[in-house]
Amino acid sequence: MKWNKTITLLMAGTMAISTMTGCGAKENLTETTQTSAVSQSPGTNEESGEGEKIVDLEVWNTNIGFLEVKKDGPLYNLYKDMFGVGIIQPYVEWNGGTTYQEQLNLKIAAGEMPDMFLPVNGMEVDLAKNGALLDLTDILPEKAPHLWESIPQESWDVIRSYDPSGEGRIYMIPTVIDYPLMCGLIRQDWLDKLGLSIPETQEEFVEVLRAFKNQDPNGNGQTDEVPTGGRQEARWMDHLFAMYGIAIWEGYPQWDVYDGEMTYAGVTPNMKDALLFIRGLYEEGLIDAETLLNDKAGWEGKINSDRVGVYYHWAQSSYEYATTMFNSIGVKPEWVVLPPVSAAGYKGFYTEKKVKGIQWVIKNTTDQEKIDACMKVLDAYGNPDLREQFFLGVVGEHSAMVDGKLKRLPDDKKTMENLVFQPGNDISTVESIVALLESVKSEDIAWAFDQSIANVKSMPQYGKIIAGDGIPNSVYDGYPDIMNRTLYVEYASKIITGEYPIDKFDEFVDKWYASGGEAVTRAAQEWYAKTQN
């Protein structure tokens, strides 16, 4: 047993060395493609065949490992046929948004801002302030009516409030979702096996975790189960915080009204109680001991190897986890939504935001051709009729004919280009998501898709729209550490692992307010007062 581990480690070492060479090669690849994309992007190219001018746009957004979108590649041609604009996307490592942000900042600093991109971590505020973004207020209703209509007016009003000059201009395209996106997901099949039912109170929840830990629900004879857990920086374990009525989004505390005042959820007594509770779970071994060290791959690896009882993620994508587990180890898990549990004295809920974030901004330019091309893209992106085509991607690459119907193929990062536009994820309602899932489900994976569909349908009742929905990142202006929640993560992590006594939480609150929290809170309250009028 011990030797096995040592040998595994040695092998990991060798593998690490071989991957290193792999990484190096990939880096080179990225570099060359980036430069080539840059050299291509500013140009407009004469299409010799049709004699029609195709404008190429460089578009940046999340790519978690799929292929880049190259000029004249299959996806480039699909988009060109759909809306007459060429889309190019170099490969930019996402890495939880960190590397993406870094690369994007470098590009912007070098004066090579992409034509259209997903801004992260509030960078859009500064860009808008500096006049680097295209003012969409007047052209959007005229030139991209589909998008203009597919996003509700209230959401546009929120976006107007983001204008740093206070003039209510629109510089950003939001992501709008009309139901709470994320929730705890629990293994119904494990519950059935152990003769338990979905926990309704906190005590029941803890009992279920204990049963998962001790009664070997995966039946491999080992106590290797991880009842629940999350990822580093106290992320992706919101279901535990949700029990205390905490507004939280992927581990980022949000703004909500506590005691009649707009407050950062991270510094509320609710948070103190939640941390105390989670600390208890940690001590008892009911959450993954490595919770605060897990990266994305590490945590998903545990979930998908039939060891985790409850995880927190998007309700709609439970099928991805289910199929991954089935394909790798042949176990068919049943992931169902864990309705929010309430701790004693609190009302639990899953945080819901109508405006989830900013999806797109457009580079400011006077080049009319470019502007028109961007508008064509946005109009198509907001067109409900094209949504399925966006989702299905290139036939033969992202989708294939199954029983006379086009079906999306399982993700394969080695062969598929990154689907740049996924309006189904960005502008969605329960109905649109269900329709999308229905349209792609095929017989052999129907079991997993049906779980996702049921999960999405059950979500609306569990959400609460928080008062801080749509708060602009500009409230953090000048306080990067507050926005990064650096202090919060440090104290929360240490309290959970037992390094700090819970009383340290009060010290954290004082420090938070003193190091800029006060000013940020004032800005947030001012914004809230304005939206109430």
Add this chain to the structure above:
Amino acid sequence: MAKKNKAAANEIKLPKSRTSLIHNIKKYWPYYLMVLPGVIFFLVFKYIPMLGSVIAFQDYSVFKGIFDSTWVGLKHFKALLTYPDFRRIFSNTLILGLCKTVLIFPIPVILSLMLNEVRNLKLKKAIQTAVYIPYFLSWVIVGGLIFDIFGVGGLFNNIRNFFGLNTLLAMQKESWFRPIYVVSSIWKDAGWGTVVYLAAISGIDLSLYESAAIDGASRLKRMRYITFPLLVPTILTLFLLSIGSFLELGFEQVFNLLTPMTYSVGDVFDTYVYRVGIQQAQYSFTTAVGLFQSTIGLVLVVTFNKLANKFSDDGGLW
């Protein structure tokens, strides 16, 4: 005639030196040609970018550029000194810098002295190769390996469990951060650090050893009285070079070993600059931090250079 010329030369010095420089260049042009690429390299990649440091005194905006950004004087330096966690970052940097100088720096010296005593050439080569290899792994990989070794089910915890101790996640313990930093540095870089020393040792005149051996000096004594003293100038040079980057600890290593639980002991200038500067695009502020670091580095180099000159005749860099 000659006298007159001399007087004229005394009156106007500049033309003379100029002519002599031109004369010099004409005479030795191949040498000047050879030095040209080096000079251009330093001008283009080192000196011209240095001018960009002026953004430390501006509210730099990438859209306005260096020339149109507003001047704010010492605002960013003040912000740095009044930053709530400045003391923490500064002391973390100092402590790790001290670890680097006191604990990590001497290891390659000791290692090369030891390697030099290995008489079996094959064994020596094998050891050398083995200690070089880690240097070629990037910190991302070494960081990953370290996290695995100290994780649940990793080597470290298997050994602990074998001796009946509890599983301990060292990577999230403050007290373990610095030891891990030191040991991982040594593991990765010490072998490579021996290259220069071994080269210096191989340059030592063999007759010194022979005569010492004839006089009956033991191997230990030969090491102590011949090898080591002759290695001192090399050690001093390398020491002065490393002291100049005292506050620059190597971003990659610290960053790849850091977790939020160890911020309080491991957050250093480099990681802070990355978080705020590169990620949040606050270029002015982080340039100010960079200038601050470099200034301290410069002061340290000058001081230690003086000390080195005092210590031995031409021990300093200049």
